[in-house]
Amino acid sequence: xxxxxxxxxxxxxxxxxxxxxxxxxxxxxxxxxxxxxxxxxxxxxxxxxxxxxxxxxxxxxxxxxxxxxxxxxxxxxxxxxxxxxxxxxxxxxxxxxxxxxxxxxxxxxxxx
Amino acid sequence: xxxxxxxxxxxxxxxxxxxxxxxxxxxxxxxxxxxxxxxxxxxxxxxxxxxxxxxxxxxxxxxxxxxxxxxxxxxxxxxxxxxxxxxxxxxxxxxxxxxxxxxxxxxxxxxxxxxx
Numbered sequence: 731x732x733x734x735x736x737x738x739x740x741x742x743x744x745x746x747x748x749x750x751x752x753x754x755x756x757x758x759x760x761x762x763x764x765x766x767x768x769x770x771x772x773x774x775x776x777x778x779x780x781x782x783x784x785x786x787x788x789x790x791x792x793x794x795x796x797x798x799x800x801x802x803x804x805x806x807x808x809x810x811x812x813x814x815x816x817x818x819x820x821x822x823x824x825x826x827x828x829x830x831x832x833x834x835x836x837x838x839x840x841x842x
Numbered sequence: 843x844x845x846x847x848x849x850x851x852x853x854x855x856x857x858x859x860x861x862x863x864x865x866x867x868x869x870x871x872x873x874x875x876x877x878x879x880x881x882x883x884x885x886x887x888x889x890x891x892x893x894x895x896x897x898x899x900x901x902x903x904x905x906x907x908x909x910x911x912x913x914x915x916x917x918x919x920x921x922x923x924x925x926x927x928x929x930x931x932x933x934x935x936x937x938x939x940x941x942x943x944x945x946x947x948x949x950x951x952x953x954x955x956x957x958x
Contacts, residue, residue, distance in 0.1 A: 734885075761944065770851060772932060773886075773948040820885060824944055829893075830876050830934075831946060833885035 733757050736821050736834035743811050743841055751806045751837050753821030762804040763831065764788075764796060767818040776819075779804055811841040844869040844935045848949035856957050861905075861920040863952050865933030868914065875916040876934040876946065877907055886932060892916060903927070928956045 734755045743749050755762065760781045765773040765788075775788030777796040785796060793815060795807045808815055818838050822831035849864035867873055874893050878886040890901025897909040903926075907918045916933060933949040 763945075765948075770950060772848075772950040775945070775947075778945060822886075827944070830878075830888050830891055831886075833878075833887075835885045 732835065733832050734821055734823055734834035736819075736837050738837060739835065740838045741840070743839070745812055745841060747811050749808045749811055749839070751808075751819055751821075751839070753804050753806070753834060754802050755804075755821075755823040755832070756802065757823050757825070757832055758801075759823040759825045759832075760801060761824045761826075762798070763822045763824070764794075764804070764806045765820045765822065766790065766815075767820060767836075773820065776806065808839075808841075811839075813841045815839065816841050844873060844937055844947050846875075846933045846935045846947060846949040848931075848933050848952050850952055851950060852953045852955065854955040854957065855923045857925055858922050861918070861923045861927065861954065863918040863931050863933075863954065865907075865916045865918065865949060866914050867916060867933075867935045869935060869937060871937050874936045875907075875909060876936075877901065877905070877916075877918050878932045878934060878948075879903075880930045880932065880951075882929070889918070889931075923954075923956045925956050925958065928954055930954070 737752045763778040764776040779798045821834040824831045845868045847866045876891045877889040880886045890899045892909045900906045905920045930953045934946040
């Protein structure tokens with residue numbers, strides 16, 4: 731099994747719909763992150779969580795919300811999806827040190 | 843706040859040629875620097891990292907990067923490109939302390955194309 735699992739892998743949804751992207755990890759790490767990737771813009775941080783009771787906004791949190799259900803689970807919700815939220819979304823996890831992230835395989839979301 | 847700039851959104855090389863992907867960082871405190879690679883339809887995989895030990899860092903698949911504080915650079919190199927190196931490469935920075943401790947800021951990415 732993968733260290734970081736994202737579901738679904740691909741999703742097409744309609745404008746205005748609420749959608750949830752899920753992420754689970756088996757690394758035993760406290761820290762989890764949600765990024766979105768757009769061509770030419772790299773990865774931009776949406777939300778991050780340093781432990782179950784700690785949730786922080788990233789640089790592009792508007793239109794998104796998150797829930798940290800357990801140490802291993804961190805879900806991202808789009809309250810009312812819009813077309814410019816079409817992107818590749820990545821979940822990642824890291825330990826306490828500065829050793830970098832382990833990424834999931836991504837969720838490709840298309841809002842029509 | 844820290845940031846990274848990757849010079850060149852696309853780099854094209856011939857198989858067997860030198861690969862050079864450029865990354866410059868901005869940080870008010872000593873940085874930790876990373877290179878990640880993303881193959882098509884996959885997540886990001888760590889290539890190498892600089893964590894204030896040796897300035898020349900060796901990574902997987904024959905890649906290496908040199909931390910140059912005077913130039914605020916962390917360029918990625920490989921002496922001889924292989925077709926399998928075709929991918930998108932991301933430089934990232936984090937800092938050793940403060941509220942941003944451990945949180946990565948990514949560059950815009952560089953797509954590497956390798957021609958036969």
